Amino acid sequence: MNYLGLALACVLPTVALADPDPSDWTSVLDEARGQTVYWNAWGGSTATNDFIAWVGDRVAEDYGVTLEHVKLSDTADAVTRVLTEKQAGQDDDGAIDMIWINGSNFAAMKDAGLLFGPFAESLPNWAYVDTDGKTVQTDFTVPVEGYESPWAMAQVVFMYDTADMAPLGDMNALLDWAVTHPGRFTYPQPPDFLGTTFLKQALVDLTDDTSVLSQPATDETYAEVTEPLWLWLDELTPNLWRQGQAYPQTGPAQLQLIADGEVDLAISFSPGEASTAIANGQLPDTVRTFVLDKGTIGNASFVAIPYNSGSKAGAMVVADFLMSPEAQARAQDPNVLGYGTVLDMAKLSDDERTVFDGLDLGVATLTPAELGTVQAEPHPSWMTRIADDWQLRFGNQ
Structure with a gap:
């Protein structure tokens, strides 16, 4: 704790x-x-x-x-x-x-x-x-x-520049794309809420039976369920923007990296954020959004x-x-x-x-049908432990 x-x-x-x-x-x-x-x-x-x-x-x-x-x-x-x-x-x-x-x-x-x-x-x-x-x-x-x-209601979407890439179906596809296009993706540094949301979304997508995530994490379930996440992040991190040695501090900082042409992909917790950023001149009008095939996390x-x-x-x-x-x-x-x-x-x-x-x-805003399945948030105990462990594993590189 x-x-x-x-x-x-x-x-x-x-x-x-x-x-x-x-x-x-x-x-x-x-x-x-x-x-x-x-x-x-x-x-x-x-x-x-x-x-x-x-x-x-x-x-x-x-x-x-x-x-x-x-x-x-x-x-x-x-x-x-x-x-x-x-x-x-x-x-x-x-x-x-x-x-x-x-x-x-x-x-x-x-x-x-x-x-x-x-x-x-x-x-x-x-x-x-x-x-x-x-x-x-x-x-x-x-x-x-x-x-x-x-x-307000929120759901995870991924903003991407259609001039440079196509939508991705799951987190393993995101990893494959990042390895093929090193330096073109990043996420806000935890404990920023959007950075921790990315970790949660990866955990949900990589977990076959997500029902365990609705219960408080125990030492046994935490170690077993999060092992695929850490292995996945070990592969992803060196292929991130700046080789995972630095991260944007906030969601808006991510948008600026897309606008500056430094990355092609970013996470958002607002299905309308890309459209808002395009309307405000913060993002190019070639940006669109996608969700994963299994759906994405949503909450209020x-x-x-x-x-x-x-x-x-x-x-x-x-x-x-x-x-x-x-x-x-x-x-x-x-x-x-x-x-x-x-x-x-x-x-x-x-x-x-x-x-x-x-x-x-x-x-760039998906319709409710296009947003697909809304995945439930894990119990808070999962995120607290994951954020702390991420800091130990990746935060001081």
């Missing part, structure tokens, strides 16, 4: 506060007015930062809530901040009011009682959420139970509220607005973000559906 996980395990669970009551929405709106919400969220994308700024403008206009984007490079930094406040006895008016979170960070905070809730399924716009077709009630196999609210992006937030009402207002048809349609627009929606179109009004139907998702 890493240091953060060990420290969180030592914290006694805290009973979630019931006030403000998310089911009394009128009172929530009254209390939220005038509050400032410090949203700790990844700050590595200009498009995402601009979207969050727009959300801030809208919630200020409609609800009198001030939204401050605290830009993170690693979500674990926010988790550590809440943990530190808990250990110091700062149980009210903490520094963080909302976190863009999922996976192991959510599981750790939920287990340690560091989250406010349950609140998500009491928000008004939850009524529009697709709870049948989308994974919005589990997070990396962990039941959400209302302690985080979904706001969530927001959660720390137990000691002093602006819980304001944070719930922001979380609710993020699920609104207005915000969801804007996020799905490839000229803005190109994110998948968490909403069920059948639950919307005719006018609301018309907005979504009118979106041009872009030349």
